Amino acid sequence: MLFTAEIFEMYQQYAAFKRWHFETLEYVPSEIGGLRHASATIGGAEAYKLLKHEGGVHRVQRVPETERQGRIHTSTMTVAVLPQPTEINLVINPKDLRIDTKRASGAGGQHVNTTDSAVRIVHLPTGIISECQQERSQLKNRELAMRKLRAKLYSMHLEEEASKRYQARKIQVGTKGRSEKIRTYNFPQNRVTDHRISKSLHDLDRFMRGEDLLDELVQSLKECADYEALVEVISPKA
Structure with a gap:
């Protein structure tokens, strides 16, 4: 929990170093010191x-003060x-819609029985239905029904995005086992090692300040991921 508090502070300092917006959403300290869990929102360029x-298991090796x-x-x-979740640009294909008109039902004067003003729109790929008979026109x-349909589709997309993020979090958190570590912070050896790219830096105190050394490692990870993505694109499929 002490290490968790230090890592959270490291990312807060890194956000300041990158001039990103950092806002703590949740911070639950431990009764005996340190941090149980926390969450923050970070926004800025890239x-x-x-x-x-940075998602994954971080391992620390050191001699505790109580040892x-x-x-x-x-x-x-x-x-x-x-x-x-970002604003979703909904493109609705007119071919995916079935639009029916009918006479409005209920109170509303003589026009209820004389004009087909009510509109019912069915989004065929999803089966979502939107109806409107509020207006005489x-x-x-139709315009209001389309707005309602867009809102329903947007809500559905947000639920899908939330589900994907939940699955992503499950994958990243894993079982919290030491064998799944992505990085080791070895204080006796003053070393931090990222196991995915087999890169070590030998100034751990400076690294934990969340400035240039952390940025160096983060940039190396990004370059490696970009390279792997490029290789995957240009490599012939088996």
Whole structure:
């Protein structure tokens, strides 16, 4: 929990270093010191593109202050990095719609029985239905029904995005086992090692300040991911 508090502070300092917006959403300290869990929102140029590689299990090796025998203890904490849902640009194909008109029912005067002003729109791919008979004008009812349909589709997309983020978080958090570590912070050796790219830096105190050394490692991870993505695109499929 002490290490978790230090990692959270490291990312807060890194956000300041990158001039990103950092807002703490939740911070639950431990009764005996340290941090149980916390969450924050971070926004800025390339924030998610860089920070997404921080998701996973982080392992710390050091001698705790309470350790009298001088033995090195190993423990882990987990980071999950999730993208914020963005505005979805809904493109609705007219071919995907079935639009029916009918006479409005209920109170509303003589026009109820004389004009086909009520509109019912069915989005065929999803089966979502939107109806409107508020206005006397069929054109206005159609416009309102389309707005309602867009809202329903938008809500459905947000639920899908939330589900994807939940699955992403489950994958990143894993079982919190030491075997799943992405990075080791070894204080006795003053070393931090990222196991995905086999890169070590030998100034751990400076690294934990969340400035240039962390940025160096984050940039290396991004470059490696970009390279792997490029290789995947240009390599012939088996």
